[in-house]
Amino acid sequence: MKHVDAVIIGGGPAGLAAAIELRKKGIDDILILEREKKPSGILRQCIHDGFGLTRFGETLSGPKYAARFVREAEALQIPCLTDTTVLEVTPDRHVYASSSEHGMMEFEAGAIVLAMGCRERTRGAIRIPGTRPAGVYTAGVAQAYINLKNKMVGRKVVILGSGDIGMIMARRMTLEGAEVLGVFEVQPYASGLPRNVEQCLNDYNIPLSLSHTVTDIRGTDRLESVVISAFDEHMQPIPGTEKEYECDTLILSVGLIPENELTWMAGAEKDPGTSGAAVDENYQTTVPGIFAAGNVLHVHDLLDFVSLEAEALADGAARFLKEGSLPACNLAVRGNELVSGLTPSRISGEDDVTVSFRVRRPLRNCTIELVQGDTVVKRRRMPKALPAEMIQIKLKASDLSQTDDLEVKVTC
Amino acid sequence: MLREFTCIMCPQGCDISVEFEGATITSITGNKCAKGEAYVTQEIENPMRNIATSALVDGGDLPLASVRLTDVIPKDRIFDVMAEIRTVELSAPVHEGDIAIHDVLGLGVDVIVTKDVDAA
Ligand SMILES: Cc1cc2nc3c(=O)[nH]c(=O)nc-3n(C[C@H](O)[C@H](O)[C@H](O)COP(=O)(O)OP(=O)(O)OC[C@H]3O[C@@H](n4cnc5c(N)ncnc54)[C@H](O)[C@@H]3O)c2cc1C
Ligand code: SF4
Numbered sequence: 001m002k003h004v005d006a007v008i009i010g011g012g013p014a015g016l017a018a019a020i021e022l023r024k025k026g027i028d029d030i031l032i033l034e035r036e037k038k039p040s041g042i043l044r045q046c047i048h049d050g051f052g053l054t055r056f057g058e059t060l061s062g063p064k065y066a067a068r069f070v071r072e073a074e075a076l077q078i079p080c081l082t083d084t085t086v087l088e089v090t091p092d093r094h095v096y097a098s099s100s101e102h103g104m105m106e107f108e109a110g111a112i113v114l115a116m117g118c119r120e121r122t123r124g125a126i127r128i129p130g131t132r133p134a135g136v137y138t139a140g141v142a143q144a145y146i147n148l149k150n151k152m153v154g155r156k157v158v159i160l161g162s163g164d165i166g167m168i169m170a171r172r173m174t175l176e177g178a179e180v181l182g183v184f185e186v187q188p189y190a191s192g193l194p195r196n197v198e199q200c201l202n203d204y205n206i207p208l209s210l211s212h213t214v215t216d217i218r219g220t221d222r223l224e225s226v227v228i229s230a231f232d233e234h235m236q237p238i239p240g241t242e243k244e245y246e247c248d249t250l251i252l253s254v255g256l257i258p259e260n261e262l263t264w265m266a267g268a269e270k271d272p273g274t275s276g277a278a279v280d281e282n283y284q285t286t287v288p289g290i291f292a293a294g295n296v297l298h299v300h301d302l303l304d305f306v307s308l309e310a311e312a313l314a315d316g317a318a319r320f321l322k323e324g325s326l327p328a329c330n331l332a333v334r335g336n337e338l339v340s341g342l343t344p345s346r347i348s349g350e351d352d353v354t355v356s357f358r359v360r361r362p363l364r365n366c367t368i369e370l371v372q373g374d375t376v377v378k379r380r381r382m383p384k385a386l387p388a389e390m391i392q393i394k395l396k397a398s399d400l401s402q403t404d405d406l407e408v409k410v411t412c
Numbered sequence: 413m414l415r416e417f418t419c420i421m422c423p424q425g426c427d428i429s430v431e432f433e434g435a436t437i438t439s440i441t442g443n444k445c446a447k448g449e450a451y452v453t454q455e456i457e458n459p460m461r462n463i464a465t466s467a468l469v470d471g472g473d474l475p476l477a478s479v480r481l482t483d484v485i486p487k488d489r490i491f492d493v494m495a496e497i498r499t500v501e502l503s504a505p506v507h508e509g510d511i512a513i514h515d516v517l518g519l520g521v522d523v524i525v526t527k528d529v530d531a532a
Binding site: 049053176 | 419487
């Protein structure tokens with residue numbers, strides 16, 4: 001068994017940014033453990049443009065954004081064991097990993113950073129009826145086939161779900177010569193960003209049908225068609241609206257789920273609002289010395305926020321390593337019925353903190369208030385707020401009380 | 413004429429309402445910054461886009477390298493440029509920043525590699 005000050009699980013943008021920032025804060029003994037052959041996480045397949053505007057002030061492709069962090073980690077000589085899967089994390093911070101080169105390994109960590117990212121919801125997770133032919137892919141899997149392996153997944157395509165990755169794949173497949181018949185979304189609004197509706201769908205005349213979903217999948221070996229039905233406001237199919245679309249491929253872009261098996265093994269408590277770990281203002285989970293950031297904590301739409309969050313995590317983790325513990329965070333953070341995915345769930349009131357959340361449905365002219373007791377700590381008016389866009393609000397220690405819980409109130 | 417645009421220049425995606433005659437904007441609301449006005453002006457005159465795709469790599473540890481254009485091109489030339497990119501095959505190793513096609517179709521932009529691919 002080997003002692004390591006900071007073990008980082010996952011070499012995606014969150015893990016890399018945390019490692020680099022920890023080193024800059026004087027933590028020398030760091031180890032990144034990454035399951036794939038190379039670090040950079042999901043970004044190696046996100047070849048489109050649009051990353052980095054907040055963090056670097058310019059727009060970069062996914063691989064280029066990742067390369068900046070990989071190079072910096074290399075320059076700082078931060079060790080990264082690739083082809084290495086972490087199998088277990090214990091509450092007393094032992095990490096068990098395995099690789100074909102080194103076999104089973106055990107590390108005793110001073111602090112652990114969970115940065116495992118997320119995976120996609122699949123057909124099973126949304127229970128679409130019908131046969132099980134080939135030709136049904138999640139958007140990320142189709143993206144990996146096309147962008148990494150040079151395998152075109154199909155020629156006549158229906159996309160279910162208006163998540164950003166699905167819309168990006170609609171454009172990608174059109175560019176590669178496929179016919180994309182349409183994007184169908186069960187909600188009455190697009191779940192991805194408006195700019196992607198514009199530049200991925202409208203630019204290529206790909207129709208977006210809201211309040212519609214797939215109600216049957218047909219075909220024996222290969223997909224032959226899907227049936228789409230209109231849905232009412234109670235999310236029930238409207239009889240008589242069924243329409244059959246002949247296609248050889250169905251792409252699912254129906255959401256991402258944080259990859260938290262290791263988190264729960266370590267005994268960390270779940271935040272029901274995010275499905276990720278409950279964390280305090282230092283990104284520390286309920287298990288001392290175990291931290292989480294990036295998509296494993298809550299699903300991000302903007303990569304720049306992943307990097308910034310991981311860098312903020314490094315502050316707390318470095319302090320934990322130097323001082324042995326972090327100040328208690330006894331104030332709860334709660335949101336009202338229009339708030340979803342709120343994090344952190346606890347704060348001390350003694351430090352600056354960034355609160356992240358989403359609105360539950362599209363809103364116009366809403367007011368966001370962060371309130372402690374009778375005091376409004378911060379108020380922001382928003383002409384437009386969408387579930388697709390994470391809202392982040394920074395609070396200064398000097399504005400916070402150390403006695404009252406913090407409430408996030410969105411009103412419309 | 414009155415038209416609504418969604419600005420694609422940054423993730424904010426502002427809804428911009430514009431009144432214009434010919435190519436002259438007479439009123440514009442909804443853009444949070446000057447880039448929005450520049451975008452809309454361009455959209456009215458001649459929409460321009462960048463594209464990201466892949467080029468084949470011979471002898472690499474991956475069969476493809478991601479590429480993009482150094483600058484935007486007219487929207488109606490996108491599929492011509494895609495066809496042109498499909499004709500090239502790079503030789504591994506390739507490096508981020510390598511030029512895959514110089515001045516593609518005489519449009520004044522280069523196709524550049526955005527990812528390193530090592531030799532297999
Ligand atoms: C398909 C897809 C497309 C996306 N497109 C966009 C986009 O267009 N624009 C945008 O801004 N954002 C996009 N995102 C989101 C963005 O990529 C993420 O916000 C960002 O990559 C999250 O970084 P991360 O480090 O938290 O996770 P990831 O990038 O997922 O990295 C997690 C890493 O942890 C490793 N790992 C997981 N479990 C283990 C284990 N047990 N042992 C060892 N290693 C492990 C994984 O191999 C991976 O390398 C996309 C996400 C996905 C899934
Ligand atoms: S107008 Fe400015 S802030 Fe709004 S989307 Fe365009 S670039 Fe972004």
